[in-house]
Amino acid sequence: MHKEPECSLCILYGCLEKEILFQSSNRKGMLLIKILHTADVHLDSPLRSLATRNSELRDIVATATRTSFSQLVDFAISEAVAALLIAGDLFDGKERSARTGAFLTAELARLGEAGIRVFYIKGNHDAENPITGTLDLPSHVHVFDARGGSEQLTDDVWIHGVSFADRHAPDSLLPRFKAPIPGALNIAMLHSSLGGAAGHDIYAPCSVADLANMGFDYWALGHIHKRQVHSEAPWVVMPGIPQGRDIGEAGQKSATLLMIENGRIEVTDVPTSVVEFAHIELDISGADSDEVLRGLLKTSLTTTRSAASAPACVTRLTLTGRPARHWHFMRDRDVWAEQVNDLAEAIGDIWIDKLVFDLLPPTTAADTNSAADELAVTMAAIREEPGFVASAREEIETILQELPVALRDKLVADESAQDALLDRLTKAGSELVLAQMKGAGN
Template sequence: MRFIHAADLHLDSPLAGLRERAGERAEEIAGAGRRAFDNLIDFAITEQVDFCVIAGDVFDGDWSDYSSGLFFVRGLSRLHQANIPVILIRGNHDAANLMSRRLSLPPNVRELSSHAPETVVLDELNVAVHGQSFPNRAVTDNLALNYPAPRAGLFNIGVLHTSADGRAGHDVYAPCDLRDLRLKGYDYWALGHIHTREILSTDPYIVFPGNLQGRHINEPGAKGFSLVTADGGRVTKVEHVSVDVVRWASVTVDVAGAATLEDICPRVGQAIGEAVANAEDRTLAIRLYLKGACPAHLILAGDPDRLAAECASLALQARGDVWIERVIVETDPAHEANAGTMADVMQLLGRVRSEASDADMIRVKLERGLDKIPAALRHEVGLTSLTAEQYSKVLADAEAIILHRLAAGAPRS
């Protein structure tokens, strides 16, 4: 017996601030979740799996129209035609009280109740699936405690949307610990909510499959579902199957000692090539981090438009479909940068930054400007709150821009 365990599809998740940066690629990236789900359906039919389990967050939130629901129903209908049952629950993003619109699901699909734990028995397969949907977004109770006892003589699966014992970057919902789950006596736990694949236990198997498609740079690497094989009433294999179509990667390039942008380009090109080689022919979205002390610091931090264009050019030359999502400059000026005609200017800028009254005045004005930027966009660029470290980085970048323009003889604006 083989079944698919998927979770966190987040169909039609909004791009938020990503749309401004993605430009003409925005729709392609926004549609990646749908194409990943199509890949799951194709796999299930081609491999003739016995059934599918989806552990919550099919949708990212309430539909703006019915297109999201119709797309999902179309995929489920293909599984119905292939005689593949589907059991699913709702999570915190698509909880029962969050969704104002509803569509009837095909007869092969069973959505488990949000009022109490419910059990579905697949008689032909001798399988019992136990689970409960979220009635609302903020479920803080340990739902697993009320799941029913295992059905004797059947292969028992628990489906649960949970933060388990807590994971960084994820809100705490339906918390539980491994002991709670093991004591139920189920043969497999199909978990959802955590977007990184993780096997918490192998006796029994307790698994987070991760989300189906990475949505941003904080969800890097291969994404997909778990293919579970059981024989003789026990799990014999749990395999990851990648179905993502856009893969995210953070790539760090050491540019220490580089004197010019031309010196840096070969290093960036090589790093992009290595990332492409690991992307399994997916569209690759890269965030580049340039690090190290180098004389080219003023060029990198002072002319971000040219730097972005050069990196985009290198991406176009790579042997793969690559999009540079952002270039983060974390270089430092080499000691030589303080010498020569710029020394006085460097000292002046240093005094402005270190003088408390000047620094406070600049910070107040900066925060007023940031208040005019939409919250989603501020989150995307990492300026939700202006920490001391972030403020220091903003000032350093501003100094680099000033010095670069002075050195290049550019007009002041």
């Protein structure tokens, strides 16, 4: 029986299909690989905020670091990433917690069930946490030790890392890294302060130039809590803390998603905050009545809540400017603090950490009050008298002794801090007396 020859077009399509399949299986980086990079999770680290003063926010704040990490795991699973990189300080400190260990084990198990590998290096906080040495981690989790090592993720992607041996790492850890794998895409994990940053101790110091000279394609860093991309060739990325812990760590926090395709790396940030801190400075110079001030406050809080992408927002609101009703606002600042809390509650999902009055007094002739001005001069002089200072310091010390040690140490870490506290309190008292006198009758 005669068989019809295949048409030339069909033969061409068949050959082309085979070539595509061959290239897809052999060409380096042809398939898209996703990797999620985080650091400084600080599980169970307390959020220093108004949590103890606000019952509605207390539960959110108490579990914020855990919730943030759980959301990271959710994202990793939904995006089908190949690996999660944790570049140090997964834990917060020395405290041993069975609950934290159980929580982490469950979250890591979720990643394993989804086929996602985990690569983890210990930072300064992890090195002193006993949990890190006692948890029986599943096989899909690799913890790099202080000697350094390399692990293969895919045919063409290798992960390298070095952990802290103990809390202090005064010298560079770069000599402990093995050379990059030739012909592969190499990712290195390091917990380092680089050249240093405000609010962070110097650990494993090195420069961006030092990292670039090592020959790796991506540096997955940790330690500094503010996100920063230091370089793109090679990539040098500090993802920042995934959950801010106080007003000093304001703004949306994130992790970093790597997308590797055709041997190239692209990165994007992934929002992770459960509670977002914000610092507002509001100029109220034009507030010539209580009604106008309430309107300014409401608008500012509404705008801040709209700009925040986290489920909850905690803000410190600082009032600035030189309003005509300066003394009235200062006199009634406790009342205004309550009104601001009420406004925030009405808006929803925004809470006030602190209301700060940083106002300048008016300079008009109408503000003159000879008795009050004379009293102001007298109070300023009294504040400088050695006898008054000694008596006030004694009163403060008596009050401080009634506080828990941890809170006392936080308020007055040393003698200079105690002197600064004394100065703030006596100044605030003087201002309150003046405000009551100059704002009287209105």
